[in-house]
Amino acid sequence: EADIYQTPRYLVIGTGKKITLECSQTMGHDKMYWYQQDPGMELHLIHYSYGVNSTEKGDLSSESTVSRIRTEHFPLTLESARPSHTSQYLCASSSLNTEAFFGQGTRLTVV
Amino acid sequence: GQQVMQIPQYQHVQEGEDFTTYCNSSTTLSNIQWYKQRPGGHPVFLIQLVKSGEVKKQKRLTFQFGEAKKNSSLHITATQTTDVGTYFCSFSGSARQLTFGSGTQLTVLP
Numbered sequence: 001e002a003d004i005y006q007t008p009r010y011l012v013i014g015t016g017k018k019i020t021l022e023c024s025q026t027m028g029h030d031k032m033y034w035y036q037q038d039p040g041m042e043l044h045l046i047h048y049s050y051g052v053n054s055t056e057k058g059d060l061s062s063e064s065t066v067s068r069i070r071t072e073h074f075p076l077t078l079e080s081a082r083p084s085h086t087s088q089y090l091c092a093s094s095s096l097n098t099e100a101f102f103g104q105g106t107r108l109t110v111v
Numbered sequence: 112g113q114q115v116m117q118i119p120q121y122q123h124v125q126e127g128e129d130f131t132t133y134c135n136s137s138t139t140l141s142n143i144q145w146y147k148q149r150p151g152g153h154p155v156f157l158i159q160l161v162k163s164g165e166v167k168k169q170k171r172l173t174f175q176f177g178e179a180k181k182n183s184s185l186h187i188t189a190t191q192t193t194d195v196g197t198y199f200c201s202f203s204g205s206a207r208q209l210t211f212g213s214g215t216q217l218t219v220l221p
Contacts, residue, residue, distance in 0.1 A: 033209055040197060043154070043211040050207065058208060090153055092209070099144060099156035100201070100209055 003027050006091050006103035013081050013110055021076045021106045023091030032074040033100065035090045036060060043090065049074060081110045115140075117200055117212030125220050130187040132215035134200035141203060143183045145174060146211075149196045154211075157185075190219045 004025040013019055023032070030051045035043040045058030049068040063085075064078050074093075078085055088107050094100040115136045124130050134143065142161045146154040158167055160176035160183060167174045173186045187194055200212040 031207075031209070035211075040150075040216055042213045043199065045208055045210060048208045056208065059210070092154075094209065097142065097203070099159060100146075100154075102153040102155070105153050 004091065004093055004101050004103045006089075006106050008106060009104060010107050011109070013108070015082055015110055017081050019078050019081055019108075021078075021089055021091075021108070023074045023076070023103055024072050025074075025093040025101070026072060027093060027095075027101065028071065029093035029095050029101075030071070031094045031096070031100075032068065033092045033094075034058075034064075034066060034074070034076050035092065036062070037088050037090055037105075039088070047076065081108075083110045086110050115200060115202060115210070115212045117215060119215055120213065121216045121218070123218045123220060124190050126192060127189050130190050130194070130217055131184055132198050132200075132217075133182065133184045134212050135182045136202070137181075139180045140183075141180075143176060144201045145183075145185050146199045146201060147196050148199065148214075152196075154199060187217075190217070192219050192221055195219050 007022045032049045034047045037043050044060035046060045046062045047066040049055045055066050066076050086109050088105045090105045091103040092100040117134045144159045145157040148154045158174050164178045165176040171188045175184045197214045197216045199214045
């Protein structure tokens with residue numbers, strides 16, 4: 001079983017609130033990713049990281065930010081949540097040219 | 112940037128029928144991976160293909176990588192209800208990010 005964890009699993013929050021979605025992995029993977037996915041739909045890459053202090057924006061425009069201060073930790077922050085941010089957020093990690101392991105996801109609802 | 116088209120978007124089959132999903136790229140891929148996502152779950156890795164013309168099998172699943180390394184397919188023989196889910200291909204983009212195809216949702220009718 002993959003050792004990658006996301007918290008919280010579910011979150012309902014009001015518009016304008018600041019939130020941080022947590023993602024941690026214990027596999028020592030250099031690469032980490034954040035994807036946004038609506039039910040049954042495409043996986044949209046919003047941020048990724050090659051290693052500590054390295055972060056890049058993905059294809060999906062997003063008002064979120066990430067940090068990678070430690071190898072195992074890759075949190076995603078929304079400075080001001082909006083209803084359009086309602087979605088599932090999936091974190092993944094991998095080594096070079098190997099399979100990606102996904103966390104269980106965070107289902108975010110902004111009301 | 113690099114684009115991968117995955118077709119079909121949806122497929123409904125009767126249990127016991129075969130199923131195939133295709134990924135087509137406009138550029139040569141260094142490798143391609145396939146994932147399965149069950150309803151309500153997260154993507155789970157199935158296989159990685161690296162070599163031109165490579166064919167790999169996992170029980171009823173057959174994976175192919177085209178000779179030009181621009182297309183790939185996943186074929187399921189005699190589908191079962193446990194095969195239900197969305198199948199994604201993925202590849203490492205030019206900036207080394209992991210990008211996914213749009214997915215094929217498979218429904219298996221009992």
